Amino acid sequence: MTYDTQFTGQTFKSVGTRPLRPDGIDKVTGRARYGADYNLPGQLTGLILRSPHAHARIKKIDTRKAEKLKGVKAVITSTDLPDLTDGDSELFDILDNCMARKKVFYDGHAVAAVAAIDAKTARAALKLIKVDYQVLSHVTDVDEATKPKAPLLHRNCFTEGIEPKPAKASNIASRSEFGHGDVEVGFEQADVVVERNFKTEQTHQGYIEPHACVASFGPDGSAEMWVCTQGHFTFRQQCAALLGMPLSKLRVTSTEIGGGFGGKTHIWAEPVALALSRKANRPVKLVMSREEVFRASGPTSATSIDIKIGVKKDGTITAADAVLRYSNGPYPGVWAMLGAMTSFACYDLKNVRTVGLEVLVNRPKTTAYRAPSAPMAAFAVESMVDELADKIGMDPVAFRIKNAAKEGTKSSYGPVYGPIGIGPTLEAARKHPHMKAKLGKNQGRGMACGFWFNFGGQTCADLNIAVDGSVTLTVGTIDVGGARASLALVAAEELGIDYDDVKAVVGDTASLGHNDMTDGSRGTFSSSMAAIMAARNAIEELKNRAAKMWEIPVKNVIWEDGHAKAKGRGKKYAKLAPLSLADIAAETPNTGGPIAGYSELVADGAGVSFATHICDVEVDPETGRTQVVRYTVIQDAGKAVHPTYVEGQYQGGAAQGIGWALNEEYIYGADGRLQNPGFLDYRIPVCSDLPMIDTQILEIPNPNHPYGVRGVGETSIVPPLAAIANAVSDAVDVRMTHVPMSAPRILKALKTEH
Amino acid sequence: MEYTAPQTTKDAVAILAQAKGSAHVLAGGSDLLVRMKGGFIEPDLVVDIKRIKNLHQIKHNANSIMIGAAVSCAQMGANKRLKKAWPGVVEAANLIGSDQIQGRCTIAGNLCNASPAADSVPALIAAGARVKIAGPKGRRTLAAEKVAVAPGKTCLRKGEIVEYIELPKRVARSADAYLRFIPRTEMDIAVVSAGVNLTLDRKGVITKARVALGAVAPTALLVKAAAKAIIGSSLDEQALEKLALACSAACRPIDDKRGTVEYRTEVAAVLAQRAAKIAYSRAGGK
């Protein structure tokens, strides 16, 4: 749908201010309840038994001893979660991941679960379950997995997207291709062509709150669940399908969520908790340990990316080509495809081709992680863009500006862009004082750009006006970091009332229609759209009631500045003072009952998002240690509803990118087991690792949103890998092609290249 | 599991000596509880030594400084006299974990955990620290480098506990320093580390030295060749070069999730050189 853009450029009263968030007090006093903070009467403790093997056939599971242990109320295996997926292979893969069936595909794959009266008994019961495995050879490396003799995860996996269908099974689940023009012709026109392979290691979203849920299944076949999730409606849909129950019989309440970053868009333990509760006929609480979080949930892809770019001496890119191999874990996804789509999205290219290969490996199922797949592709492309600028003697910012996409550009993945922010963020970077600041010894500066699509999706909002004129806005998208404040601002803006008179809450699955998850940076974008529509819907009724109170035709009532105003000639109209929302609300018992507005929509038109980051690093040439000493994020927000939380998104994404760039990685042993499933050796940045992260918000309105809003949550993680690689290259003159740029890798590169 | 918190060393030793099954001493708990959480150990008995009053003291005697086994590393950092006498040891102790860990962890625990990467151990070895042990058969004293015998293993016998770590009295024109490499700025285990303790003569020539390396062998190493490389020098370029070579030559590291053989071998030398320079300067060398 398209909206008129009359709101674009309008002056806002509430939107753009920085009030305190409505859920804040609870969160600073310890009262806020997260996933593991919910308890039910008679609740049991659930625990999951996980595979110690990277790849094995399950020959037999003997649960008899565990079942007999005193205090054990239920033991389940895959037979308690029978296959009801009816040929839906995507759903089957979810089921198989939640509870392994014939084979285990990774270290940490769930094979059985218990519910017992306490954790101690549950732990003892896990030890009594005997699983007979036939260990199979495994492959965890993305490049190794594509080799002809690599161990096969699935014998029936024939690469999709290739005509004709391959005769031989492989670990490449599918191939996707994007682009336009003719890259071979483009490379012939180039003066300089560079070609390189880049690798990135697997990282985890690293949310501080482990997955947690409480499930309560009644003998009547209906159930309730409290869970930390980015999408309780989607969780309901998937869990209900796996357990064979109608959607209406499963009510899911989202708890406060302690971080997700995409990792809580997928179900893992939830169907297990429900199945345990169904079998035990008691509520079951299931909380993952940190080790389980790392071994069995979450990670993004490890990648191997070949990039080739050709340029003319004047700085024009003539052709760009990429082959991207992304690890998917054991089940096919769309991760390489997203990498292929985003790789060259920042640029206006005549000839471009990207090929994505989804590679299956014996690692946990790949999951969305903030702008999924884009950071790795951006690392490869933006590193090479920097190298090319250097080769032709052009300033890296000027080089990017010359080739930047703009309104009307046909993007590398197909669509033609509307008004976009890549050019403006680059211009802002060029002018930023950071660019001119002096560098110290062993220091270097890098910059890089990033792109993310953003997403809209199915969204509902209810807006209830109480008799005292205060308003409750109920939304169905999870608030991952302050969205309730933003949505209350939007409702207040539209109704013309004070922010403090609006309370935004997240409803459970019984209170609203289906809402897609908070992913794709859609939470504030889509729910604000629904909130605006719900408010407009309520305003229509407010006008009706005003007309009734005034005894005039409703067509003579307008809504302005939070008041109903009578528009008409004559004495009667002159006497009619404007009615505030509160005035009308006070009379609702006598004018037709409560007033509510609602909206159910598909929030199309999420505007694409661009960012440019600038980064200074200092590299110790004797140890290879890299310290980020200054960092600046410049990103288009469309319209920043609550600028403080927009800044927070920019800073948080940059910090995650810095961790990814320097230290974070999944380390697997030769046995295929994860060696660092904890925060000690999976090293996310700590406070003393980082400098202040400066932000600059640009506002290039999204014409598809009434207020011009774009999603802001994800793009900020896209540029850091490349920005830091470029800064390292500037500091010590080595081109890093392998992320993370850990000290050993940098020191080795220094030894090799110098 | 049982938990007990005796009031005296004698009681602690008696309880441990009589214990059936697996018995563990709890000082700061920052290793013990992690191992329990991970299911690596399931103690039948935990003996908390934090209720033993004299193990909480840092005693400055005429010829040595005694650090009780229950003294937290944060307490060491707050002790100005100790910090002045043994800055390297205190730095090493204060590098173990976060402020939260500092409030609990002890150097005696760090030593007895017997990790090759323990931060305080190379510093203690370089300092020439002696470990006072109480057991069912009485007391004995060991050099710090003798306590750990393999990763996770000490030479302590059943019923024995460490009571004190004894540091020598600081002599004139001497000082120590400790450095480690970690990927982040905090919250990491040493990938490689070096402790150096030096004594100079009036002209700034090194007369005595002890150099220890961490995370480059199954236990922290006292590298005598490295000490020899700098004794008699004023830590000039040539001596530093010889120090580096001696350190790298002593390394017998492994490739693991925290670092490679190549990296550890090279950076051990870098850190030893840097620590030596700091110690030299602290000792008054120019």
Place this chain on the structure above:
Amino acid sequence: MSQLVSTIINNDSVEFACEAHETLLEVLRDRLGLTGAKEGCGTGDCGACSVILDGALVCSCLVLGAEAQDRNIETVEGMADGAKLHPLQTKFLEHAALQCGICTPGFLIAAKALLTNNPDPTEEEIRYALAGNLCRCTGYDKIVRAVQDAAKQMRRA
């Protein structure tokens, strides 16, 4: 074997029974209903379970419940004085120093411990003092600013 423990939590005398292997964090959350301290790792690496034990900042996941006998424990639930928030709590809200908020109780406790010992810390001192508390949402920028601002206000008070 069960232990009977008497202790003081947020100035209240509290008695509880726990098994010897239970951590203070488990006791606080599961036995006493004080769920403000969070378990992010259970191994002392994230600081979400931070409490102050006899004046020392500790991870409650690395303390046994039985060790609490006759100790004095401060948790996030005890930070506000009735309806009056602690300056750190106020400043965390004002600066948007939290996004998801799961790490917030731990940060507040760690920051409180820091400012008790060092009322005027530098940015670097704040960053190192809070290095035991992981935050994955904010990049720490707004947290450091909130602590700086709270310290300033507390020095004036």
